[in-house]
Amino acid sequence: MKRKMIILCYMLLIVGVSYGQKANKAKELPKHVILIGFDGLSAKSIRDGANMPTLRKLMSEGSSTLEGRTILPSSSACxxxxxxxxxxxxxxxxxxxxxxxxxxxxxxxNSDNRFPNIFGLYRDKTPKAEIGYIFEWEGMNYLVDTLAINYRLHTTDCTVPAIKYIKEKKPNLCAVIYHEPDGVGHSKGWSSPEYMNKLTELDKSLSEIVKAVEESGIMNETVIIVTSDHGGIKTGHGGVTMEEMQRPVVFYGKNIRKGFTIEESNVVYDIGGTMAYLLGVKQPQVWTARPIMSIFNK
Known part of the structure; x- marks a missing residue:
């Protein structure tokens, strides 16, 4: 009898510890994840001194790397x-x-006849979640679970609708994807003065979106991710140079380490894995992503 009581107490202790760990993890995770993507933003441009004060502030007050890599080819849709x-x-x-x-x-x-993606997976986990997707390049429309998204907008300028949507709906998950600076890179070159000027312009849009998150009252429960799909060289991309393959990756917000440089290797699909972790979504077996765990406060 005494032995049974000891075993029962031990089992209850294990259950209690497990429950406590889950509860602590839930407290550390954000209620909102905002992904801001700039098509063609190269890591090299940041190293070369791009005038992007908002991005640099998020880097200095968050976790970041300029060595995030693309998959191959180093091109947009893929x-x-x-x-x-x-x-x-x-x-x-x-x-x-x-x-x-x-x-x-x-x-x-999945049920939407698409490869499992973060939008559909999060919708399955949290049916009542508010999910938004705002993009400038029409090609973005083919890469998501459209049925999983509450608000989907193809527009010529993401900034104003993104601000309005964030303030009004306070989305749990939102991706805002700009078509630039890719267009300027192709027309003028990835190291051109025009390209660098476009980055300054885009940084102002980033600042306005960050301000919208703050004014909506959700910043304390939000993680903002800023990244891109690829870089470029001369007037193109798709190859295997570091100029084309290295992308900035920035995390800022709840429980994110401040002033931290990410040393672990990461590939573009690891953004999906990290978003899944932030949203409490279990990765499907077919995913190869690894959450970037070093960014979190211990």
Whole structure:
């Protein structure tokens, strides 16, 4: 009898510790995740002194790296797909800069007949969540679970609708994806004065979105992620140079380490894994992403 009581007490202790750990983790996770993406923003431009005070503030007061890598090819659709889908082209099947559907059969598909992505996975976990998706390049429309999203907008300028949406709806998950500076990179060059001027302009948009999060009253429960899909060299991208493959990755907000440089290797699909962790979403087996765990306060 005494032995049974000891075993029972031990089991209750284990259950209590497990419950406590889960409760502590829930307290550390944000209620809101805002992803801001700039198509074609290179890590090299930041190293070269791009005038982006807002981005640099988020870097200094958050966790960041200028060594995040693309998958190959270092082009748009396949990398945005990897970011949302937690895996590379070999599994999700989007293989080109302008893929509108998988050129390779997706290894697994969900009820929306798409490879599992963060929007659909989060919707399945949290049916009442507010999920937004605002983008400038039409090609972004083919890379997400459209049925999982409350507010989806293709626009010529993300900033004003993003501000309005964040203030009014306080989304739990929102992606805001700009088409620039990719366009200027292709027309004028990735190291051109025009490209660097465009970065300053985009930084002002970033500042306005951050301000909207603050004014909405949700900043204390938010993690903001700023990143891109690829860089560029001369007037192109898609190759294997570091100028094309290295991207900035910045995390800022609740429980994120301040002034921390991410040393661990990370690929574009690890953004999806980190978003899943932040949102309490279990990664499907087919994902190859790894959450970037070093960014969190212990």
């Amino acid at each position: 990398n945005w797909a990897s970011m949302f889908m937690g895996a590379g082209t070999e599994l999700h099947g989007y293989t080109t800069w302008g893929s509108q559907k998988p050129e390779l059969p997706s290894r697994v598909v």
